[in-house]
Structures are given as C-alpha cells and as structure tokens.
Amino acid sequence: MSNALSLLKDVFGYDAFRGAQAEIIAHVIAGGDALVLMPTGGGKSLCYQIPALARQQDGHGTAIVVSPLIALMHDQVGALEEAGVKAAFLNSTLDAEQAADVERRLLRGELTLLYAAPERVTTPRFLGLLDTLHREGKLSLFAIDEAHCVSQWGHDFRPEYRALALLHARFAGVPRVALTATADALTREDIVQHLQLERARQFVSSFDRPNIRYAIVEKKDPTLQLLRFIEREHAGEAGIVYCQSRKRVEEIAELLCKQGVDALPYHAGLDAQVRQRHQDRFLRDDGVVMTATIAFGMGIDKPDVRFVAHIDLPKNIEGYYQETGRGGRDGLPADAWMAYGLGDVVNQRRMIDESPAPEEFKQALRGKLDALLALAEATDCRRVRLLAYFGEASEPCGNCDNCISPPAVxxxxxxxxxxxxxxxxxxxxxxxxxxxxxxxxxxxxxxxxxxxxxxxxxxxxxxxxxxxxxxxxxxxxxxxxxxxxxxxxxxxxxxxxxxxxxxxxxxxxxxxxxxESVSQPAGRTRRERGSKATPAVAAALDGQAQERFAALKAWRSDVAKAHNLPAYIIFPDATLAAIAALAPASLADLRGISGIGEKKLESYGPQVLDVLQALA
Structure with a gap:
C-alpha cells in the first residue's frame, strides 16, 4: 500500500485514503474481485483508478472501465489527463480515424485506463481487442461503474449490462470491480448473480451523507413552494429539480427563469445537441439550476450542487437516494427537499398497477414504493429511516426536518x-x-x-x-x-x-x-453563505482571501474553457479556497495543498503564483 499512497499523493494530491478505500484498493491491486457500494461523493473512482495505475506499473497493462454515459467518460478522462494519467474513451463522439487511433494506443500499451459503454464492450470488434491484450497479459482489470444498472430491481435497469457476464468466462483471472452508490439487498443479489461475482468480496460503506439535510413537505402549490425554497435557501446556487414529466420540466424551468433563477430544462424529448449544451452549462457555469426528469444525473460529478429538489414523488428509495446524493459532493451542506401529496401516491400506484410486468415484479415495486411512502409520512428521523432501508442502523441525525422541528401528530x-x-x-x-x-x-x-x-x-x-x-x-x-x-x-x-x-x-x-401539515420545513437554522457569488466553501475567508479566491476562480474559468472541461476538474473550489487562505509564495508551499498532484503543480503552479503575486 505504500505505492498506492504515493500514487494518491503524487497523482491526485491527497494525503490519505477515506473510509474503506485503502482496503478495497489493496484487494483489487492483489487481483481480487470486488463489489463496492459507496455513497455518491465517497471516492468510488479512486477504487479502480489507483489499482489501474499500480497494476500497470507491475506490468499488467490497461484497465477497462465500463461507463454508461458519454458525458461522464469525457469528464473523467479529462480529469485523469489533467492529473497526468494516460486515459481515453471509445464512444460515438469519435469519428473512425479518432477511434482507430485510440485502438492503436490501446494495443501499444500506451493507456492506463480506457472507458467504453457496455454496448461497445460486448461487440465482436472490442472483444477482439481485449482478446489480444489478454493473450499478451496486458489486461489489468475491469471496472463496471453504475453496476446497479444490471438489476431489474434497481431504479435504472439497462439490459445491455447483463451481457457483461461474459467478461468472467472469457477473461478468467482478470480482476473485476463492480461499483455503485445505490443498491438494496435485492439489487445486490442481482448484481452478484448477473455479473457472476459470487466469489467477489463485498465492501459496503456507510450510506450516510451527513452533510445532506432531508426535508419533505406537504404539496400545496409546489411551484410556489419550490420558488420560495430556492429564494430563501439557495439563491444564486447550483441545484437540480426533478419532475415526473417532460411537460412539467419545461413549465418549471420557464417559471424559474421568469423569477430570475438561471434554470435550464433537460429531458429525453429534447434534441441531443440541446441536452448536451444544457448539461455543459450546468457543469461549467456557476449557479445554474437544472430542471429535469430522471434522464439527467447519472455520473454527474459536479461537486457544488447545493440542493436537489423533487416536486414529484420518485418511484423508490434507491432512486431518491441516488438523485439526492448528487447534492453536496464536496462535503459541504446541501439540501434534499421534496414536496409530496395525495396525487403522487395515486399516480405511482396507478403506474405500477397498469404496468404489463408480471405480478411478482409488480409486488416488488409496490414494496419499494411503500418504503418510500413510509419515509415521506414519517414523524421520526428521516435519516434513520433512509439508512435502515439499506440495512444500516443509526441514531437520530439532528439534521433533517423532523429532527430540527419535530412535527405535531x-x-x-x-x-x-x-x-x-x-x-x-x-x-x-x-x-x-x-x-x-x-x-x-x-x-x-x-x-x-x-x-x-x-x-x-x-x-x-x-x-x-x-x-x-x-x-x-x-x-x-x-x-x-x-x-x-x-x-x-x-x-x-x-x-x-x-x-x-x-x-x-x-x-x-x-x-x-x-x-400536522406543513408546506415548508419550520425551525431551520439558516446557513451562513456569504455573498450570492461566493461558494459556501469560501464563505469563511477574510476580505483579502476572498479577493484572492475570486481572482483564482476567474483564472480557473479561462483555463477550463481553453481545455473544454468543467472548472472543478482543473481545481475544485475547496482547493482554490485553501490556496486563497494560505497565500503560498512558492511551488513548495503549493505542494502541500490538498488536490494538487505533481502534474497539476507542474502545469498550473507557476500560473497560480502569478495570480497571487498580481494581488500582493
């Protein structure tokens, strides 16, 4: 693990592993299969990225990462390249010549990680490439991200994931790590069965996201309730609003825009270019609110989403947990807010009853819906109920609406x-x-x-x-x-x-x-946020540090646009805030700041010092 720690520090700029990361990484480096359940923002990616680096150093070749989304592949490869890691993707955004170039680099052993969608991984052409690598002993590991997609009981079932079972038989001896943020016991069993991970070691981290405050209010006028929530708690901050229908998505986005909120719609009925443009703006700009169906969100790595709101009831707790988990990935306070009413219960029951699915499947869906309804109706701690669903015992959190202001019954x-x-x-x-x-x-x-x-x-x-x-x-x-x-x-x-x-x-x-009915959570302690333009991570900085932070953000924005990447991939807000607070005067001073690896120190260190020097 000394080598893994060196990679963590030198490549990614972090001093220590979190939670079960060290144990998972050691197991996969040693060639073991693993099923990893870790909450959003818990650092799942490092659980295969560091083993990929370590195993390549030991002569094992390239790691293949199965990822369901093109946007996620692009951003993760961009982040790895910024950190000095040789990575690439194969997807439909590449023309024939570009794809052929990636394949040549793969066969020459020039890549540490290659990202591809499940549909591509199981094509004869791609399998032929993997066969060649396997014969030469140059296939390092398989990482199957968003593994819950393999399960019919999960909230985002994708049949193409089931074909990935062939990896076990065809490439015996190559370690596989399946990762997800959300899976109840039924979904875990499905993942193990369909990916043939019976002998894999299971790592189940705590599902708790203590920085997220859960609140569920009775639906009266949900658009007005949503607007008041945003204006009061999250003016000028990034957020996601989930709606059940495409029509509702567009109505809410239009209403928010009319009220001065920078909101964009996203759903599967929009032109692909429009969806991509809206997603890029959400990822790259500050303070954008995405109003969306559940077509949006998987793999969104934006760290500073300060709230996730539902104005319609999700289908189950897994979906709710996955969606709310997109808030507060940076570990700072975030809100999970939902408006819930009688119509939601009626609609969800109707959708299940009218489904052409077998009765056994419908019964399982009703059970999952019942668990979510119990969460919505609860008068005790929301977090205790939420974690209990995933089999985790906990104590009242003090950070949900019911704990902060116990409801009258x-x-x-x-x-x-x-x-x-x-x-x-x-x-x-x-x-x-x-x-x-x-x-x-x-x-x-x-x-x-x-x-x-x-x-x-x-x-x-x-x-x-x-x-x-x-x-x-x-x-x-x-x-x-x-x-x-x-x-x-x-x-x-x-x-x-x-x-x-x-x-x-x-x-x-x-x-x-x-x-007792409430339309807004009562008794909330309003967080200190600083000005509308100041992220929560920088709110505690003094005046001069705030000035340095603003200058660093402006510099980062220019660099991100030049590299066609979200700004947080260059440096997250937390790293900029630490730089602004410490005001380093040398590269040696910068080296000790979390989030600055050797490649970023070399690429950006002198520029950062120039920005600070200009303000001195």
Whole structure:
C-alpha cells in the first residue's frame, strides 16, 4: 500500500485514503474481485483508478472501465489527463480515424485506463481487442461503474449490462470491480448473480451523507413552494429539480427563469445537441439550476450542487437516494427537499398497477414504493429511516426536518373510519365508486351539484366530518392508500375502493396517526453563505482571501474553457479556497495543498503564483 499512497499523493494530491478505500484498493491491486457500494461523493473512482495505475506499473497493462454515459467518460478522462494519467474513451463522439487511433494506443500499451459503454464492450470488434491484450497479459482489470444498472430491481435497469457476464468466462483471472452508490439487498443479489461475482468480496460503506439535510413537505402549490425554497435557501446556487414529466420540466424551468433563477430544462424529448449544451452549462457555469426528469444525473460529478429538489414523488428509495446524493459532493451542506401529496401516491400506484410486468415484479415495486411512502409520512428521523432501508442502523441525525422541528401528530383514526364508511355507503347506495374530492365533499357536508345529483346528502355520513379540513382529509386518504387500506382504480377516473386492509381501520383495530401539515420545513437554522457569488466553501475567508479566491476562480474559468472541461476538474473550489487562505509564495508551499498532484503543480503552479503575486 505504500505505492498506492504515493500514487494518491503524487497523482491526485491527497494525503490519505477515506473510509474503506485503502482496503478495497489493496484487494483489487492483489487481483481480487470486488463489489463496492459507496455513497455518491465517497471516492468510488479512486477504487479502480489507483489499482489501474499500480497494476500497470507491475506490468499488467490497461484497465477497462465500463461507463454508461458519454458525458461522464469525457469528464473523467479529462480529469485523469489533467492529473497526468494516460486515459481515453471509445464512444460515438469519435469519428473512425479518432477511434482507430485510440485502438492503436490501446494495443501499444500506451493507456492506463480506457472507458467504453457496455454496448461497445460486448461487440465482436472490442472483444477482439481485449482478446489480444489478454493473450499478451496486458489486461489489468475491469471496472463496471453504475453496476446497479444490471438489476431489474434497481431504479435504472439497462439490459445491455447483463451481457457483461461474459467478461468472467472469457477473461478468467482478470480482476473485476463492480461499483455503485445505490443498491438494496435485492439489487445486490442481482448484481452478484448477473455479473457472476459470487466469489467477489463485498465492501459496503456507510450510506450516510451527513452533510445532506432531508426535508419533505406537504404539496400545496409546489411551484410556489419550490420558488420560495430556492429564494430563501439557495439563491444564486447550483441545484437540480426533478419532475415526473417532460411537460412539467419545461413549465418549471420557464417559471424559474421568469423569477430570475438561471434554470435550464433537460429531458429525453429534447434534441441531443440541446441536452448536451444544457448539461455543459450546468457543469461549467456557476449557479445554474437544472430542471429535469430522471434522464439527467447519472455520473454527474459536479461537486457544488447545493440542493436537489423533487416536486414529484420518485418511484423508490434507491432512486431518491441516488438523485439526492448528487447534492453536496464536496462535503459541504446541501439540501434534499421534496414536496409530496395525495396525487403522487395515486399516480405511482396507478403506474405500477397498469404496468404489463408480471405480478411478482409488480409486488416488488409496490414494496419499494411503500418504503418510500413510509419515509415521506414519517414523524421520526428521516435519516434513520433512509439508512435502515439499506440495512444500516443509526441514531437520530439532528439534521433533517423532523429532527430540527419535530412535527405535531394528530390521531386521524376517526377521520379514516368516516372516510371508509362513506366509501362503503356510496357504493351501497349507487353501485358506483367516486374519487377523493367528491368523497371529502360528502364527509364535510358540502352542497355541490354532484352531491345533489346522486342524492348523497341523504347518506348517514353526510356532514359528519365537517370539523376536518380538506387538507387533513387528504392526509388521511394519502396514508390509507399508502398502507393499502384503500385502492385506486386508475381505469375508472382514479376512483377509490375498499380493500381487505380497510376492515382493521373500520373496526378501530388500527390507529391512523398523521403529521400536522406543513408546506415548508419550520425551525431551520439558516446557513451562513456569504455573498450570492461566493461558494459556501469560501464563505469563511477574510476580505483579502476572498479577493484572492475570486481572482483564482476567474483564472480557473479561462483555463477550463481553453481545455473544454468543467472548472472543478482543473481545481475544485475547496482547493482554490485553501490556496486563497494560505497565500503560498512558492511551488513548495503549493505542494502541500490538498488536490494538487505533481502534474497539476507542474502545469498550473507557476500560473497560480502569478495570480497571487498580481494581488500582493
């Protein structure tokens, strides 16, 4: 491991490994297979990049990295080249001549890492290249990134990943490391089975991201709630807003822009060039908010995303965890904010029920949705619930909405019994089923045209729930549907039906406890952020250091544009802030700063000193 530590310091500019990195790296350098579960921002890439460097030094040749996204390949190869590592990618952005040149470099042993998509790795041509390397003993390792994509139970299943099982049989003896930030027990089993990693050592790091503050609010006017959240907590900062539909994405982006937020839409229906242009702006510019469907995000390495917001409920906890994990990769405070309502529950249930999937698969999806609904309805620590889903025990965090401001709880059992009784009596009277709005009108005694049309003012439950607000009753319905005590018939205008689970509530055998409605998290401690243009990492700098930081950022922006790379790949904000704080006067002073390896010291050290000298 002394060599691995030297590589960490000399190439990447860091003094020590984090968490399980050292153990994983030692295992893979020694030729072992591994399944690595590590949270976003935990340093997964180093777990194969350092073994690739070490094994090449030992004569093992080139490492092949399977990556699902072109943008991710481009940025990771760019970052490696900036650090002095010989890396390349093979994907559709290269013309025939460029691709042939990469292949020649590969066969000549000039590359430490080669990135390629799973579809390419399993083509006859690519396999032929790998066969040649394998015969010569020049195939170092396989790194399969975003390994959860192999699982039908995962949140981003990609069938092409399953073909990667051939790597085990065809290239026996070449170590394989599969990596993901998100996988519950079912997904892990699928990864092991389909990638034939039965003998691989499993490394499961803590899923906790303590710098992320989780908050879930009841959906009232979600666009207004979102706007207030951004204006109050994250004005001028980078963020991601997830929406369920393409139409909603464009509506939210337009609304935010009209309110002065620098927002861009991203979804699969946009032209590929537009998507790429928007993604590039998000990665390269400061303070851009990306409004997107889940088509956006995998592999996004931008470290200074200060918030991830959901205005629609995700499908499961894995998806929610993966998406929220894109915030705060730099370890600084970030927010995971979600607005959640009755319509979300109805829509997600409907999508599962209408799916053509086998019943066993639907049942698994319902179980995953139930876990997410339980998280949304929780009155105790969100983080404890989230980590428990991944099999990790924890204590209340003190950094989620429920910990910061424990919600008031009210007993909705009687209201639930009234609602279920109303549904039963309506069906008995008319032989018909109705939606939530009409049922609440009956219970609250509202004299509407529809109530009069069906004679529902004659029902014994008409008006007996007048003391409950519509908002309270929506909360009761939401929980009844979430727990299976009510069913939604999507084929009949989302009408509500009693289920076998209704009986226990009607008989008073099951209590229905609900949190008091809140539209924004209360009792928050506003973070000290500095000015709108100052990243959180630099907020604590004094006046002169702030001036140095701004000058360094301007210099970095020019360099990044010249290299066609995101600015954080040249140096992350944390490195610039450390330089600004220390005001080094020599290359020797720069060498000790985290994030500055030998190649970057050689390439940029003199320029950095020039920037600082100009301000002296």
């Amino acid at each position: 009210w007993d909705g059992t009687e209201a639930a019994r009234m609602l279920l009784s109303t549904i039963y009596r309506v069906q008995q009277a008319n032989g018909l089923h109705f939606g939530a709005g009409h049922l609440m009108d009956i219970l609250r005694g509202k004299d509407t045209e529809k109530v009069r049309q069906f004679g529902h003012q004659q029902l014994s439950t008409f008006g007996i729930g007048a003391q409950y607000s519509e908002q309270q009753l929506r909360g009761v319905l939401r929980q009844l549907i979430a727990t299976g005590a009510l069913a939604v018939d999507a084929s009949s205008f989302n009408t509500l039906h009693l289920t076998a689970g209704s009986r226990a509530v009607l008989k008073g055998e099951r209590q229905v406890l609900l949190r």
